[in-house]
Amino acid sequence: MDPIKSLKMTTLAENLVMAGGLGQWGFSLLLELEDARGDPRKIMLDTATEAKGLLHNIEHMELDIGDIDCLVLSHNHYDHTSVNVPIVEATGGVKVYAHPSVFESHIIKNAKGKTREIGVPKGQGIPEIEAAGGEVLLSRSPVEVVPGVWTTGEVPRRTFETPMDLKEGNQILTEVDGEWMQDTIVDDQSLLMDLGGFGAVVVSGCAHAGPVNILNHVKELGGFPEVACYVGGTHLSGRSDEYLERSITELGGFGFKILSPCHCTGFKATAKIWRAYPDEFVLNYCCREIDPLDPPKNRII
Ligand SMILES: [Fe+2]
Numbered sequence: 001m002d003p004i005k006s007l008k009m010t011t012l013a014e015n016l017v018m019a020g021g022l023g024q025w026g027f028s029l030l031l032e033l034e035d036a037r038g039d040p041r042k043i044m045l046d047t048a049t050e051a052k053g054l055l056h057n058i059e060h061m062e063l064d065i066g067d068i069d070c071l072v073l074s075h076n077h078y079d080h081t082s083v084n085v086p087i088v089e090a091t092g093g094v095k096v097y098a099h100p101s102v103f104e105s106h107i108i109k110n111a112k113g114k115t116r117e118i119g120v121p122k123g124q125g126i127p128e129i130e131a132a133g134g135e136v137l138l139s140r141s142p143v144e145v146v147p148g149v150w151t152t153g154e155v156p157r158r159t160f161e162t163p164m165d166l167k168e169g170n171q172i173l174t175e176v177d178g179e180w181m182q183d184t185i186v187d188d189q190s191l192l193m194d195l196g197g198f199g200a201v202v203v204s205g206c207a208h209a210g211p212v213n214i215l216n217h218v219k220e221l222g223g224f225p226e227v228a229c230y231v232g233g234t235h236l237s238g239r240s241d242e243y244l245e246r247s248i249t250e251l252g253g254f255g256f257k258i259l260s261p262c263h264c265t266g267f268k269a270t271a272k273i274w275r276a277y278p279d280e281f282v283l284n285y286c287c288r289e290i291d292p293l294d295p296p297k298n299r300i301i
């Protein structure tokens, strides 16, 4: 994997917020980088739930998304895919990378049998993205979205981790070839890149594949001995104390310099990660900028 030259990450949508930003339940991140050839690039990961907060934060940070190189969708959930069309429209047409299952139906069914769609909302799917000028590129395997930045593709599930914590009696289901099956969120994928001497960087949406599974997969894909930086959701929200302790202990084995869990990590797990790794922990919130090569900028305020 050819190393990229520089990287700045700005959180465009997140649960937490500092002065000036607008928070929401959802996630979106902008990566601004110099790619493996030294060319400037912009990649947007996910489009959150509400256009209002997302577009406000983009304007507040004086960011221009009109020239992004691509939009990558980490997985199907509505809190990552609800503003697809406005973003594609704002770019005047852009490549949109996703796993094919992102655009299938995904529902949650409660103990009483009541169902609710939790995937890509109506009006934000492939036909509407294409009508807005977007080019949808579907793949189950890793894809190099700009020189030096790759998607993980499907992540092998080899650890204790499960896709999400569900209340008693609740099920998540997806339609495969006309049949409703248990949803393993097979589409969950992250971005990975080698930031030269700094090391490997991973950016995730919700990490339904499990952060430990994802990080192991990244090490294999890139031939990395360690992973220097993780930014994104971990889906540790609502997990048992035992599950949390196990996850947090295993995260300690990757050699992080920066660990910035956010979104579906939840407050309890975030606080525990901070206590376990105070020197590596970087608090994330709307409009947070993380520059791995500029450590003083990344400290907790
Ligand atoms: Fe999710």
Ligand SMILES: [Fe+2]
Pocket (backbone or CB within 6 Å): 026, 027, 077, 079, 080, 205, 206, 233, 263, 264
């Ligand atoms: Fe999420």
